[in-house]
Amino acid sequence: MDHALQQALAALNAQLETTGISAYKLGVAAPNELKLLEELDGRANARFMTKETFDVLVEGVSRTGLSSMPFCYFDGTDQIVLSGNHRVKAARSAGVPKVLFLYTDREMSREEQIAVQLAHNQVTGQDDPQVLKQLWGEISDLGLKYLTGFDDEFFEKLRPVEFAPIKEAALMQKQVVFLFLGEDMGKIAEAAELIEKIKAKEPVLLARFQDFDLFFEAVMQTKEKLGIVNTATAIRKMAEMTLEALAEPSSDAKGRVN
Secondary structure (H helix, E strand, O other), rough: OOHHHHHHHHHHHHHHHHOOOOOOOOOEEEEEEEEEEOOOOOOOOOOOOOHHHHHHHHHHHHHOOOOOOEEEEOOOOOOOEOHHHHHHHHHHOOOOOEEEEEEEOOOOOOHHHHHHHHHHHOOOOOOOOOHHHHHOOOOOOHHHHHHHHHHHHHHHHHOOOOOOOOOOOOEEEEEOEEEOOOOOOOHHHHHHHHHHHHHHOOEEEEEEEHHHHHHHHHHHHHHHHHHOHHHHHHHHHHHHHHHHHHHHOEEEEEOOEE
């Protein structure tokens, strides 16, 4: 490695550490100077790649170099590639002279190294199929399409996203109509006609017109005393209190229990 570049990297790594930006360090090396997992005794890489996919990776590295850095662990002797083994192999096949990589020289147990290796392979996001198809359609250059690793056949198999409507459960309801009728006999026929229109659908409860103020005052007092805002809730509470009162035994003036 060029001595000036080595000094510049050392200074940069020191800055990254002292400023708290990163505990990791940057390094530059020839791809064959980095140790792949498969080159170590008793070590293996769970991630595999088909020849067709690897060829696409090699082509991409040949054109643009490595667009993401391998991650290594420096054990004091070797830079062991924990993440990016296929990228390093592709760089070797493409004849890339030097690669930039990220590494840590903090002591790591074998278990920690394996955990990092598996996490880098497993913790990945997912593609939105429709956005992926849209982005693919924006690429017209066949060579660039090849570098993506996708082909037309893949997108032809994609089914359009179907959104199933969410049906809300029907709201359980029962309407009760209170009619407070006057005692004017001349209005009885009109009232009867009104009742006939309503009773076919909902229950109709009749009371004297004079009792409306009493009913209204009872509702208002219930809301005020119990801190209730909703009128329907107040009426329900009135019904509950009535049932509770009726359920309690009471004595009349003669001492009989009703």
